[in-house]
Amino acid sequence: MRQNPSFAMTDVGELRRLVERNPWVTLVSQTDEGLVASHYAVMLDPTRDDLTIVGHVGKPDDLIHGLGERELLVIVQGPHGYISPSWYGSASSGPVASVPTWNFVSAHLSGTPELLTTDENLRVLEALVDRFESRMPEPRGMWAAPNDPAFVERLERGTVGFRLTPTRVVAKRKLSQNRSGEVVETIIAELSADGAHPNPTLAAEMRRARDAQVAAAAEGAHP
Known part of the structure; x- marks a missing residue:
């Protein structure tokens, strides 16, 4: 992913938030047969405060990767969506004002992942299930009937757990930061409305980025 200093995302807290809110990720590896990609849920390693993630793949994806x-x-893919140039209004002018984009x-x-032991993998599997099941009216954990320990053990044998502490991170948050406050407000309003391209999740992310930008500017103006 080509980086742009205006859109670079480097704050570890923000990156952790991105992973936490978007656990369904794409895994990509270069193999002798070419590129391979798989899709799995991951989570931040609860024993760490960095960007270490844990997850699992189903066999034989471990060998394929x-x-x-x-x-x-x-x-890790967060909120995204189409931005129409018709939303720029009279506050923007010139050729760039007529160019659509995607926020x-x-x-x-x-990085190179570390393979988990059987016990570690079981704990990760249980933590992943608990994370999403906890929202249910009657949560069903890994160990709840009919998932008795023997059945869970058979499930574990069909997976390979991993822990990845990234050695390289490239992150980008492109949310119209290069536009005026007036244009950003219009885009947020259009994404929030029931129009041609409704996207309330992206609108909320833009609003959050705008508020942070305004707060940083105010802090810089008052040393």
């Missing part, structure tokens, strides 16, 4: 033997690229938040985490 050469998991633990070569570099793995994990793509997005995304991160690429790269």
Whole structure:
């Protein structure tokens, strides 16, 4: 992903938030047969405060990716959506004002993963299930009937757990930061409305980025 200093995302807290809110990721590896990609849920390692993630793949994806033997690229995709130039209004002029674009938040985490032991993998599997089941009216954990320990053990044998502490991170938050406040407000309003391209999640992310930008500017003006 080509980086642009205006849109670079480097704050670890913001990157952790991105992973936490978007656990369904794409895993990409370079193999002797070419590029391979898989899709799995991951989570931040609860024992760490950095960008270390844990997850699992189903067999034989571990062999296909050469998991633990070569570099793995994990793509985390946050909110994204189309931005129409008709939303720029009279506050923008010139050729660039007529160019549509796509706003997005995304991160690429790269590194060689560590394979988990059986016990570690079981804990990760249980934590992943608990995370999403906890929202249900009657949560069903990994160990709840009919998922007795023997059945869960058989499930674990069909997976390979991993832990990845990225050695390279490229993240980008392109949310119209290069536009005026008036234009940003218009875009947020259009995304929030029931129009041609409704996208309340992206609108909320833009609003959050705008508020942070305004707060930083105010802080810089008052040393």
